[in-house]
Amino acid sequence: MNEPQGTASSHNCPICGVGLPAFTRYPRYVCQTCAARVTDVAGRPLAFGNIDIAVGCVGAYTDTGEVYDAQVCYVAGQRCSVQEARFGGIVIQTLDAPGRGPSLAS
Ligand SMILES: [Zn+2]
Numbered sequence: 001m002n003e004p005q006g007t008a009s010s011h012n013c014p015i016c017g018v019g020l021p022a023f024t025r026y027p028r029y030v031c032q033t034c035a036a037r038v039t040d041v042a043g044r045p046l047a048f049g050n051i052d053i054a055v056g057c058v059g060a061y062t063d064t065g066e067v068y069d070a071q072v073c074y075v076a077g078q079r080c081s082v083q084e085a086r087f088g089g090i091v092i093q094t095l096d097a098p099g100r101g102p103s104l105a106s
Pocket residue numbers: 013014015016017018030031032033034035
C-alpha cells in the first residue's frame with residue numbers, strides 16, 4: 001500500500017528514520033541523535049557549534065579540539081552538509097537523496 005506523498009506534516013530522519021517535525025527550509029535534516037554522531041570522512045568524531053570550542057558553524061574534533069573548518073561531514077557513512085540554523089544552532093542535512101543508492105543498513 002502506498003502512503004500519500006508530499007505532505008509536509010512530518011519528516012523522517014534520513015539516517016535513522018525517526019519521526020521529526022517537518023521544516024520546508026531543511027528538507028533533509030537529521031535528528032539530534034544522528035547529529036551527535038557526526039564524523040569526518042575518516043570517521044573521527046566532530047562537534048559543530050554545540051561545544052565551547054565550536055561556535056556557530058565551526059566544527060572541531062571532539063578528541064583533540066582541533067578545528068574542523070569544512071562544512072561537509074559524515075553521519076553513518078552518508079555525506080552531510082552543516083549550516084547555521086536561523087534559530088542559532090546548527091543544522092545537519094544529508095547531501096544525497098534518501099532512498100537512492102545502496103543501503104548500508106538492513
Ligand atoms: Zn536520526
